[in-house]
Amino acid sequence: LVVVHQATPRDWTEGEITLLRQVADRTAAEFRRARAMQELQESELYFRQMADSMPQIVWAADEKGVPYWFNRRWHDYTRLPEGHLSAEQWQKAFMEEDLPVMLGGWEEAKRESRPHSVEVRLCRAEDGVMRWHLARANPVQDPNGNVVRWFGTLTDIHEQKLAIEAERQSEFQSATALRMASLGRVDWSLTTNQVDMDARCREFFGFAPEQQLMVQDIFDRIDPADRARVEVAAGESSLHGTLLEIEYGVLVPGKERRLISSISQVAADVDGKPARVYGVLGDVTERRRAEAEREAFVRTIETERANLAAIIEKAPAFICVLRGPEHAVEMVNEKYVELIGRPITPGMPIR
Template identity: 30%
Template sequence: MEIEQSRVLDALPAMVWTAKPDGHVDFVNRRWSEYTGLDLDQVRCSGWQAAIDPQDLPNLIESWRSILACGEPGEMEARMRRVDGQYRWFVIHCSPMRDDVGRIVEWYAINTDIDQRKRAEEALRQDEARLTAAERDIRQTIDTIPVFVATYSPDGTRTFVNRTWQDYMGLTLEDAIGPSGKTFPHFYPDDVERNDAAWRVALESGEPLTIDVRVRRADGQYRWHTSRRVPHRDENGRVIRWYSVGIDIDDQRRAEEALLASRHDLGLIINTIPVMAWSARPDGSPEFFNQHYLHYVGLSIGQSKDWEPAGPLSEYWDLTAAVHPDDVDRLAATWEAILASGKSGEAEARLRRFDGKYRWFLFRANPLRDEAGNIVKWYGTHTDIHGRKRAEDALKRSEAFLSEGQYLARMGNLSWQVATGKITWSEPLYWIFEFEPGTLVTLERIASRVHPE
């Protein structure tokens, strides 16, 4: 499963990494490693800090701790060193994955290059005098950078859009500003009212606006963009202009959707494989049973195929439920011993099917540890060995029947390994040849019991 997830994450067109609930990095994908020149072994624990600009590291660590503390999605910004030594700005979006009881089991994060956007924002913050003196150069710069740049008057009327904006929308500067400067027909229909409402609030409050919207390209295709608008104020604090940048985040959104789809696919795999699989917390309390398990024991009978318990599984079931009464104590003792040892283990027991019939299963458990060596979860499987057990019982009965028949018929059997000379006897032969049980048997000793003629 982990190998499959790694392949999926390595295929994503984004820099992706994951961390344990305590914040320790436990995976970086191929794009992350290619950019930084650091592999997973080098970034474990705090090794990833080597890729962060020292000026940004304290704030980044503080932001990461705050996100971990609140347990909610968040973002951070910092400059990261590329493999050639160049630093570029990245926004790091972090989001937790939770288990059935709401506990965080993993953090997923995507690093998005926002270096050009940061440069654009820095350019927009320059004072009015410098903007006037360098207007031509600034215009050229703004028209060249691959982000949307626009300005608005205090009432929200568009007064300028850069070349990237014009090319993307398929509109001229004259079409974008002036009388039509307050309208924008290129938003996805479902995003229009949301964007307009947020823009009205920003204009009334004078507070910056950040919103994600889908924008129609000249060819009719919609792509996700992050629109950020900030006010420019005069010395009296009045808003005299709004500056806006729009960054294409469609690839990032697709990467996030791919991550969600990957998680869903992994769930389908676990519930589809013809094995009863489960997981438990470090204390051994059950946390998850796949659909094969739930169906076998009857928990999901009468429910939809995607049924999931409404509360913690420990309220419904435990690993010894449905075990044959004669096997419960032995299985429970083995499970307690495995938990105490912290090592993999296995046991055999009969498990009751939903129709009341018992079948033999091989119970196997294996611990998952964090970077500090602490067990964070147990994974296990139940494998049906009923056919094998029946065959073993049949073999035992056959061997017992053969032994009894030889005893009654005063017969025995032996095997002779020619290569080694080793001779193995059945018990009756010791009695027939009048050898002491357990005596080493050789050809010479056998010959000593044969009549000379």
Template identity: 30%
Template sequence: MLKSPRGIFDASPDMFAILTDAMPQMVWSTRSDGFHDYYNARWYEFTGVPPGSTDGEGWNGMFHPDDQEEAWSRWRHSLSTGEAYEIEYRLRHHSGAYRWTLGRALPVRDASGAITRWIGTCTDIDDAKRAAEQNELLSRELSHRIKNIFAVIAGLIGLSLRQAPEARSFATSLRDRIASLGRAHEFVRPHSDESRPTSGRTTIHGMLTELFKPYPALDEGRIVLSGDDIAIDDRGATPLALLFHELATNAVKYGALSTDDGRIDLNLVIAGENAVMTWTEHGAPKPLTPPAHPGFGTRLCDISVEKQLGGQLLRSWEPDGLRVVATVRLDNLVRSDTA
């Protein structure tokens, strides 16, 4: 809760103006009833409107017409409940263009808890938002091209099969594995709210079984899943898929799955409020040692578990192969609105 800045507003209003004008953000303030009566210099520089012209309810006309109703609705809700105000909207720039802006406000309360004023900020996020949209577009385009590659490969296998019908069994198995790679790709590629593949919940066992289908070792019984099957949704699925996809890829290249008799045990255990996932390789071709310089894959695993899921990732290089233990809180594997 903000302490009342009465000394700044009443005793030294110039000090408050200097403070807010020194900030790179647009700052505004309202009375307890929501009447806007103050904007700093950044607001007028950004909007180009005459001082005082957006007092009262004039501010709403500065928003994009499609955003005005939502902005009013959120603001009325904050005024009636005292809850913090936060919204993204398009604000008219002095150039005439609309730029995406993050609006926030908090109430100022007196000693009795009554709201005496609201203080808010507007932050220009247009460049960041457009960069994120561009990255999302590029990600979707890359994913589309990768899926097309899988489809082309499957089609070439089908065409080759017509010329060599005696290889039907092998070709069918290979085509199925290519299709599985395409499905696994949906788990490990970056996703936005619109592109997430999971609708509702799944389980870690279900997700990992789909992820490991392209690997012959799964059918051969050399990838063994055991322990508790834990519910997850898209929040947990993609980071965990990235982790185990990277581990499986490395195991095929130079770990346990690079030999004919190597195997992987993946054990999942619910321990109190945590999910503990232990990846243990057996039969690696030679003793592994920690890399002198962690590569991109290692950093990606760390980011997936520690940054995205707030967990812990521990590695140990045993004589028989790599051992990895990932510990993540159960409530970090699902979104709060689906818990």
């Protein structure tokens, strides 16, 4: 509101009224501009105070992408001086070999006015350790879509990065151990009935590397003589969440029957309900065949030994069979016992 006062009455001309209106309009515009500027400064101050309290590193850049402000966390972390930093100065805080990827992506993001993110290593000045960070940059645009500034963050992800790498190494070691042991891995989703198999397991069942598998495909390759038993056992295991150890035959078209040994465990979802079955499979055909041959050989030896014992017992001569350098008694007949006049214990040495 603009008020003009004069001590004596007068008639205001049209020009004077127009002038007063212009003064009032300009005064109001200036007042609004000053208020907006004050609110902007207060908002900027609030933003910087809030950013200084964050555990993340926060930065701001002008419309050309030139950084002009970093929060307190940046300076505490890098121990670089406050105020304007040249590109050469702030880039020294990063791992040199990460800069080409980081800066190349940054330049592309500025050209296309789009968000940008990249994983980089930043030096923690306290101990000189290069720690992994997730760097993000987001453009701020005016109503016309023009970029007026950039805001970005650097979030420490070092522990997560190490955990992921450790998990990858563990998976590699497990996969290597499975390959060395000629074992395969299987993962069955109880919600979708989809099955994921590694290359070794697919070889056991005769599936192509790219073939999408359902649990029915697996059961269809099991020997009909074993299938019902396997389905019942798998159903009870998935229902009650129990460990399942089982052997069964697998019939692949055009190949001989193979005997598969499987050990599987049920994993629950967040609600504690069975969600998936994961396990390890191995082809034990040759092992079981060797075991059967060994058992047959042992039975043959035992039969021949029994036959020999019968012959010795019926022989008209005095017979004592000794074993090894200790001359341990293996078997004797009744005539030999009568000859020496005392009982002989099998296994006792004869001196």
